[in-house]
Amino acid sequence: MKRIVLTGGGTAGHVTPNMALVPALEKEGYQISYIGSKDGMEKKLIEDIGLPYYGISSGKLRRYFDVKNFTDPFRVMKGYFDAKKTLKHLKPNVVFSKGGFVTVPVVMAAKHLRIPVIIHESDMTPGLANKLSIPSANKVCCNFPETVKHLPEGKAVLTGSPIREELFTGSKEKGLKLCDFTSSKPVLLIIGGSLGSVAINNAVRDNIDELLEDFQIIHICGKNNLESMLAGKSGYRQFEYVKKELKHLFACADVIISRAGANAICELLALRKPNILIPLGLNASRGDQILNAQSFQRQGYSYVLNEEDVTSKSLLNAVHEVYDNRASYVNAMNQSELSDPIGTIVKLANELARK
Numbered sequence: 001m002k003r004i005v006l007t008g009g010g011t012a013g014h015v016t017p018n019m020a021l022v023p024a025l026e027k028e029g030y031q032i033s034y035i036g037s038k039d040g041m042e043k044k045l046i047e048d049i050g051l052p053y054y055g056i057s058s059g060k061l062r063r064y065f066d067v068k069n070f071t072d073p074f075r076v077m078k079g080y081f082d083a084k085k086t087l088k089h090l091k092p093n094v095v096f097s098k099g100g101f102v103t104v105p106v107v108m109a110a111k112h113l114r115i116p117v118i119i120h121e122s123d124m125t126p127g128l129a130n131k132l133s134i135p136s137a138n139k140v141c142c143n144f145p146e147t148v149k150h151l152p153e154g155k156a157v158l159t160g161s162p163i164r165e166e167l168f169t170g171s172k173e174k175g176l177k178l179c180d181f182t183s184s185k186p187v188l189l190i191i192g193g194s195l196g197s198v199a200i201n202n203a204v205r206d207n208i209d210e211l212l213e214d215f216q217i218i219h220i221c222g223k224n225n226l227e228s229m230l231a232g233k234s235g236y237r238q239f240e241y242v243k244k245e246l247k248h249l250f251a252c253a254d255v256i257i258s259r260a261g262a263n264a265i266c267e268l269l270a271l272r273k274p275n276i277l278i279p280l281g282l283n284a285s286r287g288d289q290i291l292n293a294q295s296f297q298r299q300g301y302s303y304v305l306n307e308e309d310v311t312s313k314s315l316l317n318a319v320h321e322v323y324d325n326r327a328s329y330v331n332a333m334n335q336s337e338l339s340d341p342i343g344t345i346v347k348l349a350n351e352l353a354r355k
């Protein structure tokens with residue numbers, strides 16, 4: 001039997017693409033195991049879908065000052081030895097890494113043990129963890145054509161991002177029922193990335209009464225971000241993080257406000273959902289969401305609102321503009337070809353897997 005180790009963690013964007021590969025890998029006869037950090041959000045997500053999970057020690061590699069910078073190098077070193085031990089035990093034919101800090105020691109240990117490694121970069125330019133991993137990888141999959149030029153020749157493979165098949169099986173009726181909504185008023189869904197977004201949450205809540213005049217609102221606001229004052233408000237439902245029901249909530253949404261994380265936007269495009277993107281700014285990231293959002297705006301898929309331009313007025317305008325012109329957004333999205341990221345990655349794994 002062929003064995004594969006999947007790794008990735010930190011935020012859901014480094015986990016859901018791995019989850020998307022699972023059914024196809026199982027069909028191909030792979031025995032799948034997962035390596036993540038001991039207590040990251042990936043642990044719960046992966047255990048929930050029934051994969052064997054191996055936690056290793058992990059530290060964040062920060063570019064900025066933090067007291068933890070002095071203890072984390074030791075955790076990363078320990079992570080390397082944990083990863084080596086786990087890989088020796090699991091003996092995979094191939095490793096697939098979706099990125100995030102926990103994956104660096106896994107990829108390096110795999111290289112040391114001569115296990116072929118495929119890594120995947122969802123964003124336009126490689127993040128720090130993937131940059132450190134690229135020299136140890138056999139192939140580097142990417143989501144955007146623009147990324148290929150940032151990768152070593154001979155390693156880059158343009159695959160797109162794997163999207164969970166189940167997201168295409170949502171039911172509008174089930175979504176409305178879950179929220180106790182009617183079918184006679186449009187639904188606005190707000191999703192702030194896998195960790196939520198305080199800036200987006202505040203902008204929505206500051207405008208709640210105006211927005212509720214025309215829309216019913218599903219607000220996925222991130223862990224610990226529920227607002228108790230709004231609990232039970234008619235036409236408004238809030239969730240911290242949504243797992244199995246996400247497909248139904250997407251199905252009943254007429255307009256979506258989202259961060260511009262690479263996976264989230266690929267899902268919106270594949271599901272043909274008219275959307276407003278509020279990318280994470282340069283103060284909190286290397287600016288990849290800004291590039292993601294600009295690319296989607298250029299292609300006519302999205303309306304982009306920069307975080308510093310979000311006001312009560314601009315947000316309301318954007319929602320109405322996208323809702324009124326939803327047909328033209330859907331039309332533009334219909335021009336995009338759906339590639340086959342899952343099929344391409346599984347084929348690559350088959351080709352590289354150590355015999």
Ligand SMILES: CC(=O)N[C@H]1[C@@H](OP(=O)(O)OP(=O)(O)OC[C@H]2O[C@@H](n3ccc(=O)[nH]c3=O)[C@H](O)[C@@H]2O)O[C@H](CO)[C@@H](O)[C@@H]1O
Nearest residue numbers: 011012013016122193194195220241242261262263264289
């Ligand atoms: C703050 C941060 O570092 N953001 C990065 C992170 O975002 P983040 O982790 O938010 O990643 P994405 O937006 O790419 O993906 C989020 C994933 O979580 C899922 N989801 C989200 C909420 C929920 O309740 N349920 C659920 O299932 C979404 O459907 C999606 O599959 O990784 C992305 C991909 O490398 C980057 O583009 C982002 O810049």
